[in-house]
Amino acid sequence: MKIVDKKKEIKRYFRQAKSIFIMAHRDLDLDALGSSLGMYFLLTRLHKNCYLIIDDKRHELGVAKVLQELEGCVQILTSDQVEEHLYLRQKRNLLLILDTNKTDLVQSASVLDLFSEDQIMIFDHHDIGDTSIEASLRIIDNEVSSTCEMITNLLESYKVTLDPYYATLVLAGMVLDTNNFTLKTNANTYYSAYYLALMGASSKKVQYLLKQDLKEYMERQTMITNVDILNEKIAISKGSPYTIYRKEDLAKTADSLLFFNNIELSFVIGKINDKDVYISGRSLGKYHVSNILEKLGGGGDQMGGACRIANSSISKAEQKLLQILKKEE
Numbered sequence: 496m497k498i499v500d501k502k503k504e505i506k507r508y509f510r511q512a513k514s515i516f517i518m519a520h521r522d523l524d525l526d527a528l529g530s531s532l533g534m535y536f537l538l539t540r541l542h543k544n545c546y547l548i549i550d551d552k553r554h555e556l557g558v559a560k561v562l563q564e565l566e567g568c569v570q571i572l573t574s575d576q577v578e579e580h581l582y583l584r585q586k587r588n589l590l591l592i593l594d595t596n597k598t599d600l601v602q603s604a605s606v607l608d609l610f611s612e613d614q615i616m617i618f619d620h621h622d623i624g625d626t627s628i629e630a631s632l633r634i635i636d637n638e639v640s641s642t643c644e645m646i647t648n649l650l651e652s653y654k655v656t657l658d659p660y661y662a663t664l665v666l667a668g669m670v671l672d673t674n675n676f677t678l679k680t681n682a683n684t685y686y687s688a689y690y691l692a693l694m695g696a697s698s699k700k701v702q703y704l705l706k707q708d709l710k711e712y713m714e715r716q717t718m719i720t721n722v723d724i725l726n727e728k729i730a731i732s733k734g735s736p737y738t739i740y741r742k743e744d745l746a747k748t749a750d751s752l753l754f755f756n757n758i759e760l761s762f763v764i765g766k767i768n769d770k771d772v773y774i775s776g777r778s779l780g781k782y783h784v785s786n787i788l789e790k791l792g793g794g795g796d797q798m799g800g801a802c803r804i805a806n807s808s809i810s811k812a813e814q815k816l817l818q819i820l821k822k823e824e
């Protein structure tokens with residue numbers, strides 16, 4: 496469903512609301528944060544009282560930079576502060592869920608209980624699943640590159656322009672989710688980037704926000720070198736059994752594997768703590784990642800997903816994955 500097709504309904508919801516709370520997924524990335532801030536400044540321009548709900552204690556590099564640069568410019572609440580900030584007339588509160596649609600992935604699931612279904616709106620580009628949040632307006636477009644692209648379309652329909660700094664943040668989310676306009680990129684994606692550039696979005700600043708940590712990069716490169724190729728099109732990389740990885744690094748490595756010749760599907764297996772092994776999967780579209788990883792208790796959508804295998808070694812997890820892949824082929 497395209498966001499522009501729902502323009503009227505969105506506008507009606509916004510018109511009725513006094514206080515609007517914006518919540519994205521846990522472990523904010525630049526798409527979640529960029530789209531949240533794009534939405535925030537659109538709504539403040541419409542004279543709404545807005546809040547971002549952030550419970551994350553630690554942030555990835557780019558997100559940390561943005562939050563530091565914006566200190567004092569944005570009303571940020573933790574989930575336990577939401578109730579006291581609700582507008583007195585309950586009906587005029589609105590909760591926007593961005594860049595996820597799942598109960599188990601939002602910053603705080605308990606916040607959902609403070610709002611009724613008709614006070615919740617979802618803007619997302621991931622598939623619906625078992626744990627999707629009930630909301631009367633779910634704008635979910637899994638064809639679009641990023642939530643930031645959706646927000647750009649919304650900005651355009653409102654004819655609202657953002658300050659260059661904020662336009663840059665929205666562009667950063669798009670660059671991140673498309674891996675520099677290589678994944679899920681179509682004419683509308685370029686058009687949205689163009690539209691943000693017209694507002695003064697700076698690609699140089701985007702590059703600064705997306706700067707990486709060299710050590711983490713090298714760890715990912717090491718993982719890539721430990722790769723097996725199945726049927727010439729499925730890449731499976733494994734981390735060192737002595738290293739604890741961040742989930743994002745496993746996901747980024749799986750992203751990178753898709754850049755190589757013939758690879759249609761990629762998996763990266765690594766430890767995320769002493770006991771648990773995590774598998775991150777990515778697909779160019781031919782294979783459905785979540786259909787595969789659901790069999791191991793995970794989830795996701797066609798293009799990407801993950802699962803956690805408790806009390807396992809990397810090789811045990813790999814065996815389980817290989818069994819499923821053999822059936823799949």
Ligand SMILES: [Mn+2]
Pocket residue numbers: 526527594620641642672
């Ligand atoms: Mn996203």
